[in-house]
Amino acid sequence: MLQVILIFQGNKMKITAIIIREYKQIVKKKSFIIATILTPALMAAFIFIPMLLTKVGRQEKVIKIADYSEIIKGDFLEISKNNKYIKEKLKLKFIADTKLLDEQSSLIKNYEKSIEDKSNKDFVLADNYKNEILDKKIDGLLLIPTDIAETRRIYFCAENISDFEMNRFLNSSIKNILSSRILKEKIEDPGIVEIVQKATAEIKPDLFIIKEEGATKSSSGTAYMMSIFMLTILFSVLMGYGQLIMRGVIEEKNNRIVEVLISSTNTQSLFYGKIIGIGLAGLTQVGIWMVMGWLLMGKFSLGIDKSILNFLTLELGIYFIIFFIIGYFMYSILFSIVGASVNTDQEAQQYAAPITYLLIIPFMIGIMVTQNPNTPLVVGTSLFPLFTPTLMFMRISVATPAFSQILLSIALSVGFTILLAWLGAKIFRIGILMYGKKPSVKEIIKWIKYK
């Protein structure tokens, strides 16, 4: 930073000219304007669409049930009467057509036999049922075999099997029905049945995030999703602007503008002017996003899940800006070194790949962060300067790390960035004027010594 200040004082006008040029060049681009407007729109869609779908598109699913065991049906109907989930989302139909039932029954038996003798035949569904599903007359078919009590196996056939909520509901309902049946059969004392049922009843967790301001109700899903979401934004902005700088450097190198620039001002002014100019453009974009996001939230706050609102605090916004700036400097220096050292875009992609990995690794560690943000591995990696901007930010977003750790991570990464800038400016000076051939070690030493 001191370097930058010194260059500013000595060369104020020239570096300003470069900063302004770089800033304007980015901000005037169509892609910049589109991304600036489109990203909040996508963000809004990301938040609102699932919400709208659950509210407006509350579609009842029609599930047909073939109960060969004949022990589930009665109890299931009993449960359905008072169940909120069934009332809102499911329509259950028990099949009575015996002919079809028999046909399917033998198909199931064939399948079960093939499992036993390990010939592994495919599961076959009677054509009528199959067509009903494919024609979207029903959303699913649940087959409960005769021997369910022993095998505890049920068959569920549908086009879409990823409705976890429904799967869980069907499984646990049948499980409960079966267990109470078995208990009632074997134990005569209804008091004991009740005790066992109580003992094995499922647990419903209510999740709270504890912060200094107090406890906020949340679901683990929201915190995880939101922190991955913020990490994605940070990642794409760092990558995007890093690559912009890299390509800009290669362009100047290829059309030799760089020779004119170097003969008019020093390399440091060029290097820092570029990074600062493009960085300001990035900050403008992120700033616009934040303001737009804030306005959108204000307008539609009633509709948004409270756990999301609780997540997006002003504090988090400030940390986002801090880590964006640090991360931006760090990665744009790396990208500009690559740009200065290569001659073509293809070469650049190749050499930039390791930098991309550095940005992707936090995503992998990210899962650990959400599970436990305070394990030594997570703390250690979040203090490692190259990962700090992403991982420390993620830790802050899911839990509140010790303030001393946040400060330490900022200090370490700022120190690292200054070191990187010093070295980067030197390498930039050598690389940017080398065409086609690699500089010799002797030459590099000569330039590093050069003042």
Add this chain to the structure above:
Amino acid sequence: MDNTMLELCGLIKDFDGKRAVDDISITLKKGEILGLLGPNGAGKTTTIRMIMNIIAPDSGDIKILGEKFNEKLKDRIGYLPEERGLYRKMKVSETLQFFGRLKGMNSAFIKTRGEELLKKFDLFDYNDKKIEELSKGMAQKLQIITTIIHSPDLLILDEPFSGLDPINIELVKDLILEMKREGITIIFSTHLMDYAEKIVDSIVMVSKGKKVIDGNLNDVKSEYGKKFIKINYDGNGEFVSTLKYVKEFKDYGKEMEIELKDIKDKEKLLKDLVSKISINSFSLTEPSLNNIFIRNASGDSDLPGE
């Protein structure tokens, strides 16, 4: 006061063990135009890059305006690199503002001076156009304008004529002369001897990294004397090689440059020529730079660095 604008002393530069520039020394006086001549790969661009401090010489000294290269000098030099380039998305006016500011000029002055130059170069109507909308020739002219916008004391042009059509070459030539009248000292490199010949005060010819000829243009030429005869003819001129009093000749098909061992034989030559071919013109000349160059340096190979 010493009026040496540029002084190169024993410059040497190796690339991968190959000597690209070998002991080049050049002195350029204030107000002069110096042509750095030589074929491609002779070491011209490498020499210029060393002057501009873009690459460091392996040994030798460079002094510009009496000083070692430093930041302050940059505002007093105008440099046009060999390969041309401007920011394609920028407007003409923005381009001038940007490069002018890089040379430490204030924006009002850039505007006046820029418009004056644009008018001179017939580019004023394009002030609000983007660079990518300009033709190649226009973009080159604009780049030359950016090189001189700050009225430098020393102008360094690397191959200023390359890629231009004859009309624009004339324009650039006029401009170089105009700059000279304004008192600007100019060094430019070119492999086009014919164009250089018309505007330079002195020349430095390089071949394979070595300086082969150096000095005032007239001195160089008179050193070779008026032993040259230029003819324009129709017919087959091959027989000239059999004439014993001819030292050397260069046949271009319709024109021929003949060097005699003794200029007294010129009448004899004319007689022999008339008997074999139809002569349209016959004149006594100084050797062209091209001819001088070919006599001094043959078999140049491409070296890295250019």
